[in-house]
Amino acid sequence: MWSGPRNLSTALMRSFENRNDTFVYDEPFYAYYLFKTQLNHPMKNEIIKNYPCTQHEIIKRITNNPKDKIYYQKHMTHHIVKHTKLNWIKKGYNCFLIRHPSKVINSYIQKNTLRDINDIGFKKQFEIFTKIKKNKSKFLVINADDILLNPILSMKKLCKKLNINFSKKMLNWPKGKRDTDGIWSKVWYKKVEQSTTFNKYRKEYIIVPKKYSKIYDESLKYYDAMNKYSI
Numbered sequence: 001m002w003s004g005p006r007n008l009s010t011a012l013m014r015s016f017e018n019r020n021d022t023f024v025y026d027e028p029f030y031a032y033y034l035f036k037t038q039l040n041h042p043m044k045n046e047i048i049k050n051y052p053c054t055q056h057e058i059i060k061r062i063t064n065n066p067k068d069k070i071y072y073q074k075h076m077t078h079h080i081v082k083h084t085k086l087n088w089i090k091k092g093y094n095c096f097l098i099r100h101p102s103k104v105i106n107s108y109i110q111k112n113t114l115r116d117i118n119d120i121g122f123k124k125q126f127e128i129f130t131k132i133k134k135n136k137s138k139f140l141v142i143n144a145d146d147i148l149l150n151p152i153l154s155m156k157k158l159c160k161k162l163n164i165n166f167s168k169k170m171l172n173w174p175k176g177k178r179d180t181d182g183i184w185s186k187v188w189y190k191k192v193e194q195s196t197t198f199n200k201y202r203k204e205y206i207i208v209p210k211k212y213s214k215i216y217d218e219s220l221k222y223y224d225a226m227n228k229y230s231i
Contacts, residue, residue, distance in 0.1 A: 002075050002128055003097040004121030006107035008144040010192045011199075012097060013074045015155065017180060018173040022070040026182045028058050029079035036081050042187045050183060059088050070164060077121035077128060086131065093162055094132045096125060098226050099144040101219035102206040109209070111188075117215045126222035141229040148201035157231045172197045 003009035010026075017024045031051035034044050041047070052058050065071045073092070080086070104120050117123050132139045140161045147154040151171055159166040177185060177193055185193070208216045 001073065001095045001097055002077050002125055004077055004099075004104060004125060005112075006104050006120075007097055007099040008147060008198075009074055009076070009097055010189055011195060012147070013072065014173045014178075014192065014195070015170040015198070016070070016072040017178065018169045019070070019167050020169070021068075022072050023066040024072045024074065024180050025062065026074050026180055027076055027079065027184075028052075028062050028073060029075065029084070030182060030184065032058055032084075033076075033079035033081060041184075043184055047182070047184060055085055059085065063088050063091055077125040078118055080124055080128070086128070089128070089132065090135065090137055094128070094137060094139045095158075095162075096129055096139065096141045096226055097144060098125070098141060098223055098230070101216055101223050102208050103204075104219070105208050105212055105216055106206050109212070114212060114215065117218050120215070120219065122219040122222045126226060129226055139229075140231055141226050143227060143230045145201060146230065148198055151198045154231075161231055 001009065001012065013024050013026065016022045031047050031053050032055065033039075034041055035048050035053040052061065062073055071092075101120070101122060104122075105114065108114055108120055112119070114120065129139070129141075140158070142154065142158055155170045156166045159170075173196060175194060175196055177189075181189060
């Protein structure tokens with residue numbers, strides 16, 4: 001599941017993890033990304049110390065499917081930096097979780113400094129999307145707003161596309177932390193840890209601050225191109 005930040009990705013991971021037949025992996029490339037970029041993220045040194053930072057080790061883990069389990073991987077597209085190998089993506093079903101860039105940007109700037117488009121992942125997400133399409137590999141696109149508007153219909157559609165049985169367990173989950181959450185959960189997952197289901201959709205009018213107009217316009221171009229394929 002390829003996503004950018006501030007995009008319902010952790011809630012969707014909760015939904016899949018609540019199934020009896022699914023194992024989840026939270027942001028496999030995060031430590032690698034921090035090691036390569038040396039960006040000053042919260043808990044940077046702790047994350048680098050506790051998780052694999054080499055492509056070889058990460059790719060080995062994400063291509064070693066748990067026996068008799070659906071292997072759900074939550075990937076942040078901005079973690080895929082220059083020279084990151086992507087030949088392994090052919091082994092899975094690539095799904096793209098998208099959210100309108102106005103919502104992503106306004107949520108992101110509440111907690112982080114937005115430097116350029118790479119921080120919110122739209123450009124890289126579209127690059128991966130284009131690569132998958134070009135290779136004629138299986139893919140699907142799902143819009144975060146559609147999930148919030150009608151979780152049961154969206155989850156049923158998603159499961160049908162993935163050729164797996166829908167489970168009602170995907171609609172609700174118990175509060176709290178998960179052993180499978182990255183240690184960065186203490187910074188980023190507080191709201192998700194209090195959740196038991198997907199938030200209700202709220203119609204809102206969002207104005208993106210002018211200084212982010214260039215990032216917004218470029219992100220919107222990529223979003224619109226992918227949204228045409230949304231299930």
